[in-house]
Amino acid sequence: MVKVALVTGAARGIGLETAKQFLASGWSVALIDWDADELAAATADLGAQAAGFVCDVSDPEAVTAMVAEVLARFGRLDALVNNAGVAEFGPIEDCDYAMWKRVMATNLDGVFLCTQAAVPALKETRGAVVNIGSISGLRASTLRVAYGTSKAAVIHMTKQQAAELGEYGIRANCVCPGPVRTKLAMAVHSPEIIAAYHDAIPLNRYGSEAEIAGVITFLCSDAASYVTGQVIAADGGFDSTGVGLPALRD
Template structure:
């Protein structure tokens, strides 16, 4: 028996990296999927990677009207939701002097505000016997990370959100938990806009600093997300699983 047999699962930011690896693992475990992202080309690739069987939605995770529309599409296709993996996230690292209000608002909007309202707007889709909500945070929510102050603050807010909403929703049989990745090899690092040589040097420095001497893989995070999505974690409430090769222990 598959771990998510016939469960309806929505993965935001499911078109790339951790979200796509999770969507593929969930699908292999019997889930019926909806995935989101913004970039049409990446969404097309995700559609292919998921064998054309998933509901692929172009949606901005930071906009409330887009979240409403996303939920309407999930309802129209599947009629309900069993698992919600809120994974879409954006990082725009910069020193404080160079951080614009627009960059601040985007990171807070997608990484914190959008998560809160995605949970709020998903609730009517959860059946009476509950379900599982998983949020992707980051180890920057407990470490000081120069140039990632806004991103880290949004992810720290998420950590708090997960605990409080876990207590609000556990009575309805909905478990809320988080995965907290350390450095994971995904396209995210390449989107930071660093020149290729600097990006390679930064990646090497991060790998050298890690107790595990490497980046994690998206699949390693996906396995933790699957654990939180399915009944194997039936007594886990408001927890955050850190997947970082030991980085945050330093």
């Protein structure tokens, strides 16, 4: 029996690394993304156990069709990783309704739609859902009114899923990454921003895509069979520091 994972937002970053870790553990993986070109490039060398499916997770009809295609290809579903997300930052007064809706459509609606579509298949396997939140959903920050609120809602949705789906043996957990050393982050984070994050994080560094993916795949594994409804901050201790001042460490 080969287990099957469905990973959204899988053409790059944490999603792609998660797919690779599943594959390395002997799983088959459906990689979902709305960027057809990036998805094709990402899946080109992953082998027969991986397949890409183009889908906008904010589109209900597209999600329903995508899950049906995944089941037709692989025959089962053991884990759903809701990783797809968009980030638009700016001051509250500059966050117009169109921006708000764009962020919520993917980050929140997408998690709801994909989970709802996958539940019948997950009931059959007593599978797992892992939603990707963010440190921004656990602690407020500037310029993130839409993004942070969407991720806070995902955290609560995870608990709703765990409470309702547990009777079917389906587990639901949420991983909240802190700052991660992705190509995008390194391109937009100035030396001053990097230094400030290092000062605020007890482990004094950014995380890696592999470290976040390791937590995700663990939560989908049999080793986490009694873990559900949990919110895990994979953040180097960032959330634990609260308002502690780096200057007071000495």
